[in-house]
Amino acid sequence: METAVFSAGRGRLATLALAGALVAILLAVGPGPQAAQASSHREAPLIAADPTADNTDLYAFVSPDRPDTVTIVANYIPFEEPAGGPNFSNFDENALYELHVDNDGNGRDDVTYQFRFDTKTRNGNTFLYNTGPITSLDDADWNVRQTYSVTRVQNHRRTVLATGLASPPANIGPRSTPSYDSLASAAVNTLPGGIKVFAGQRDDPFFVDLGSIFDLGGLRPFNPFHLIPLPAQGGVDDVAGYNVHSIAIQVPTAQLVDASPTIGVYASASRPALRILKADGRTKNLGPDVQISRLGNPLVNEVLIPLGQKDYWNRQDPEDDRQFVNRYLNPELAGLVNLLYPALPDTPTTNRKDLVSVLLTGVPTLNFTGSKPSDMLRLNTSIPPTAAPNRLGVLGGDFGGFPNGRRLADDVTDIELRAIACGYGPILKAALGLCDLQPNDQIGDGVDANDKAFMSTFPYVAAPHQGYDSHTATP
Amino acid sequence: MRRRLSLLGAAAALAAAALLFAGLHETGSGTAGAGVRELPPAPRDASSWARLGLSYEQKARETADPSYYTKAEGALRRALRLDRHDLAATTGFGSLALSRHRFREALGYGRRAQRLAPSSAAPYAVVGDALVELGRYDEAFRAFDTLARLKPGLTAYARVAYGRELVGDTTGAIQAMRLAAETAAGREPAAWTHWQLGKLYWSVGRSTEAASEYRAALTVLPGYVYALDALAQVEAGRGRVTRAISLERRAVDRVPLPQFVSVLGDLYRRAGRPRDARRQDGLVTVIERLLAANGVRTDLETALYRADRGIRPEETVALARLARRDRPSIDGDDALAWALFRGGRCDDALTYSQRSLRLGTRDALKFFHRGMIERCLGRRAAARAWFRRALALNPGFSVRWAAVARKELG
Numbered sequence: 111m112e113t114a115v116f117s118a119g120r121g122r123l124a125t126l127a128l129a130g131a132l133v134a135i136l137l138a139v140g141p142g143p144q145a146a147q148a149s150s151h152r153e154a155p156l157i158a159a160d161p162t163a164d165n166t167d168l169y170a171f172v173s174p175d176r177p178d179t180v181t182i183v184a185n186y187i188p189f190e191e192p193a194g195g196p197n198f199s200n201f202d203e204n205a206l207y208e209l210h211v212d213n214d215g216n217g218r219d220d221v222t223y224q225f226r227f228d229t230k231t232r233n234g235n236t237f238l239y240n241t242g243p244i245t246s247l248d249d250a251d252w253n254v255r256q257t258y259s260v261t262r263v264q265n266h267r268r269t270v271l272a273t274g275l276a277s278p279p280a281n282i283g284p285r286s287t288p289s290y291d292s293l294a295s296a297a298v299n300t301l302p303g304g305i306k307v308f309a310g311q312r313d314d315p316f317f318v319d320l321g322s323i324f325d326l327g328g329l330r331p332f333n334p335f336h337l338i339p340l341p342a343q344g345g346v347d348d349v350a351g352y353n354v355h356s357i358a359i360q361v362p363t364a365q366l367v368d369a370s371p372t373i374g375v376y377a378s379a380s381r382p383a384l385r386i387l388k389a390d391g392r393t394k395n396l397g398p399d400v401q402i403s404r405l406g407n408p409l410v411n412e413v414l415i416p417l418g419q420k421d422y423w424n425r426q427d428p429e430d431d432r433q434f435v436n437r438y439l440n441p442e443l444a445g446l447v448n449l450l451y452p453a454l455p456d457t458p459t460t461n462r463k464d465l466v467s468v469l470l471t472g473v474p475t476l477n478f479t480g481s482k483p484s485d486m487l488r489l490n491t492s493i494p495p496t497a498a499p500n501r502l503g504v505l506g507g508d509f510g511g512f513p514n515g516r517r518l519a520d521d522v523t524d525i526e527l528r529a530i531a532c533g534y535g536p537i538l539k540a541a542l543g544l545c546d547l548q549p550n551d552q553i554g555d556g557v558d559a560n561d562k563a564f565m566s567t568f569p570y571v572a573a574p575h576q577g578y579d580s581h582t583a584t585p
Numbered sequence: 586m587r588r589r590l591s592l593l594g595a596a597a598a599l600a601a602a603a604l605l606f607a608g609l610h611e612t613g614s615g616t617a618g619a620g621v622r623e624l625p626p627a628p629r630d631a632s633s634w635a636r637l638g639l640s641y642e643q644k645a646r647e648t649a650d651p652s653y654y655t656k657a658e659g660a661l662r663r664a665l666r667l668d669r670h671d672l673a674a675t676t677g678f679g680s681l682a683l684s685r686h687r688f689r690e691a692l693g694y695g696r697r698a699q700r701l702a703p704s705s706a707a708p709y710a711v712v713g714d715a716l717v718e719l720g721r722y723d724e725a726f727r728a729f730d731t732l733a734r735l736k737p738g739l740t741a742y743a744r745v746a747y748g749r750e751l752v753g754d755t756t757g758a759i760q761a762m763r764l765a766a767e768t769a770a771g772r773e774p775a776a777w778t779h780w781q782l783g784k785l786y787w788s789v790g791r792s793t794e795a796a797s798e799y800r801a802a803l804t805v806l807p808g809y810v811y812a813l814d815a816l817a818q819v820e821a822g823r824g825r826v827t828r829a830i831s832l833e834r835r836a837v838d839r840v841p842l843p844q845f846v847s848v849l850g851d852l853y854r855r856a857g858r859p860r861d862a863r864r865q866d867g868l869v870t871v872i873e874r875l876l877a878a879n880g881v882r883t884d885l886e887t888a889l890y891r892a893d894r895g896i897r898p899e900e901t902v903a904l905a906r907l908a909r910r911d912r913p914s915i916d917g918d919d920a921l922a923w924a925l926f927r928g929g930r931c932d933d934a935l936t937y938s939q940r941s942l943r944l945g946t947r948d949a950l951k952f953f954h955r956g957m958i959e960r961c962l963g964r965r966a967a968a969r970a971w972f973r974r975a976l977a978l979n980p981g982f983s984v985r986w987a988a989v990a991r992k993e994l995g
Contacts, residue, residue, distance in 0.1 A: 152714075152717075152747055153646075153683065153684065153714075154710070154714075154739075154740065154743035154744055154747070154777075154781075155739060155740060155743070155774055155777065156676070156680050156707055156710050156711065156740060157707050157740060158738060158739035158740050158768070158769070158770070158774050159770045159771060159774075160738050160739070160768060160770065161770045162768070162770070163738070163768075197805075202767065202768065203767070204764055204767055204768065237804065380737075381737035381738060381768070382737055382764075383733050383734045383737050384733045384737065384741065384742060384745040384761055384764070385730050385733065385745065386726045386729060386730055386745050386748035386749055386752070387726070387748075387749075387752065387754075395757065395760045395761070397733075397734075400734060400735075400736070400737050402736055402737060402738065417672055417673070417702070418672050418701060418702030418704070418705055419702070419704060419705075420705075421704060421705045421706045421735060421736055422704030422705070425704075425735070425736075
């Protein structure tokens with residue numbers, strides 16, 4: 111049921127556990143105005159949800175088991191119910207999915223990986239997804255399957271790296287997909303140049319307490335500090351049990367970086383424009399691809415960009431993000447934090463250069479890429495992976511995590527909450543002079559980890575929840 | 586502190602709206618008729634009232650119960666009273682006006698929404714929809730093209746499909762609507778796009794493909810009334826009147842929309858059950874009154890309905906003129922042409938029939954109307970050519986009139 115609330119916006123309600131986030135998100139999403147059809151006139155939906163082009167989260171990190179490579183994971187299709195048959199979710203074959211890497215700080219992509227999908231239905235006379243157990247990626251009992259191609263664009267040169275790669279099936283149940291892990295691992299492909307790719311259904315690695323956030327921006331562990339105090343409690347992960355569709359790629363770092371070890375990463379989804387008629391009066395079906403969603407840092411579109419600008423923001427490329435700098439410098443959200451948490455020290459609401467630095471230019475001495483503002487995940491690839499990662503990333507003294515790139519286990523909800531509330535913690539205060547109000551540097555939603563353990567090897571994202579065992583489906 | 590509390594109220598309302606939408610989404614997936622999970626919006630927050638208004642519009646879409654229009658209007662009005670620049674409420678008023686066939690009003694709201702958010706896509710849809718019904722096709726198509734360039738997706742593709750259909754490019758329309766269908770998420774939008782695809786196939790007589798799209802719509806959303814009605818017409822076209830009656834009956838039982846009731850009446854007439862047919866005719870009047878009471882203008886539909894049945898021709902011409910003034914589209918032209926023909930004023934009728942076909946739309950019913958007008962003017966060869974065109978395009982184009990066209994051709 112949550113899909114209605116979250117899907118038309120970008121990603122899920124995501125993380126910032128505050129009323130401001132609610133405002134932004136609720137304005138952005140929900141089924142739009144759709145008129146009833148009282149009689150003859152054509153009434154097409156006005157605002158339609160577009161989950162297959164909805165980029166929920168983006169991750170970029172130095173691969174823990176192959177530290178000379180970088181892994182990028184982009185997730186789409188929010189709140190997939192594991193028991194989603196008979197029409198299990200798939201990537202959209204009309205959409206262009208892209209992962210962009212900027213390696214010189216100018217905000218423009220230098221290396222781009224494009225993914226395009228193709229759906230094949232073996233038997234059009236049945237609506238069934240499968241007619242028997244699926245035991246291999248070319249099993250004849252598997253009726254609706256997807257393959258995909260990977261193309262690299264670099265220096266205006268397009269190189270098709272692979273075509274016809276198999277995406278694994280949805281994780282249906284012990285009868286249809288009895289040995290799911292082997293199907294998924296068979297769908298990990300190694301391409302020339304030591305690149306690995308995977309595209310298919312996985313567990314949603316995101317974790318957040320939506321229930322409390324929707325209750326007036328509440329954070330259960332900090333209930334006593336709220337304008338309407340309640341007893342403190344532990345958080346509840348409301349994304350637990352849902353799946354997404356992941357596109358994951360692992361690339362030798364040398365193929366991505368230029369002179370600096372720091373790269374900027376963002377993901378996008380595009381759809382073809384159409385015209386009623388061409389200039390000569392004939393129709394041509396598909397026009398150029400138009401970017402309709404993009405994602406660098408988590409939550410930016412949801413929380414910082416106002417409703418009337420969201421379509422525009424999504425069409426823009428990061429290299430033009432200077433036009434949005436004021437939204438980062440003077441976030442409306444900061445004022446709402448102050449209002450909802452009168453017991454916490456007030457956070458500054460203007461001139462938030464710290465947010466510009468964390469989200470748009472990189473943090474000096476860590477992942478700074480120059481003065482050009484662009485919303486990307488910035489990853490300093492020279493920082494080796496740690497054996498003991500801290501969920502608070504840089505705020506917790508672990509420089510291999512958000513906002514240096516983003517790992518699956520990074521608790522971006524708590525990190526961004528603390529950033530907005532000026533609670534960067536003693537480490538960043540000492541190292542960089544970032545503000546550290548107390549107890550703002552302790553706040554969080556009380557959900558500190560994903561419901562499923564991540565894998566230790568590519569694609570790292572946990573296997574999808576099985577439909578048979580699922581408890582999320584609405585009856 | 587007071588300011589704080591009011592903001593707090595706003596947040597509460599937003600949370601409430603979120604729950605409301607979640608609830609609606611559930612009921613929207615096939616159980617039309619389930620109650621709106623009503624949670625009171627904060628009294629002073631425009632956005633939450635706008636959301637409530639929009640949720641009532643969605644409810645109207647699911648149930649076709651026009652009383653939701655009145656509820657929607659109340660909520661949207663409150664939103665605009667609190668913040669006359671609220672984007673969602675302005676857009677919502679635009680789509681509400683479209684639903685009520687108040688197209689000039691809709692255009693005004695659409696333009697206002699465009700001024701509030703010049704880079705947003707949705708206002709272009711409102712503006713384009715209104716312009717189509719106002720007969721300003723060049724501007725409408727520009728709006729749809731812009732929409733498709735700003736934000737390709739179901740909203741835009743469906744409108745490009747409609748534009749292509751209007752200019753007679755059914756193949757291009759099917760391609761665009763197919764894209765819309767592939768983008769559709771959720772049961773209602775999926776069912777809607779299948780239904781539209783089916784109608785496009787049906788409009789050019791591809792009844793097998795049409796039926797399979799309608800069945801697909803019913804698979805995604807069992808009991809989807811628009812697909813039941815459309816499938817009934819396919820069955821009628823195949824001469825299976827009993828089956829058609831049972832399908833149309835199911836549609837009418839769920840939602841007695843005037844066009845469904847009217848088709849059911851025609852089917853009963855064809856089945857030799859005039860008493861049942863007359864009962865449907867009575868029902869149409871009642872439903873139209875209910876729609877009118879909730880702000881929906883049905884002049885055009887009523888005029889067509891009356892002209893079909895030859896009810897008080899002079900009054901019908903006056904009504905059709907009124908309708909066309911509000912809706913100077915090719916449909917307005919066609920209704921007036923048909924009413925004038927039934928009133929025996931075939932010279933005037935010809936002028937409007939020509940206008941109704943000026944875009945090159947391939948619409949068998951409009952072709953048939955033209956044939957009758959030509960015949961009335963004594964131009965038998967021209968009349969026969971139009972009847973042939975209508976039947977060649979779609980042999981089952983109308984439960985009531987396809988047989989007449991065939992008879993005219995002898």
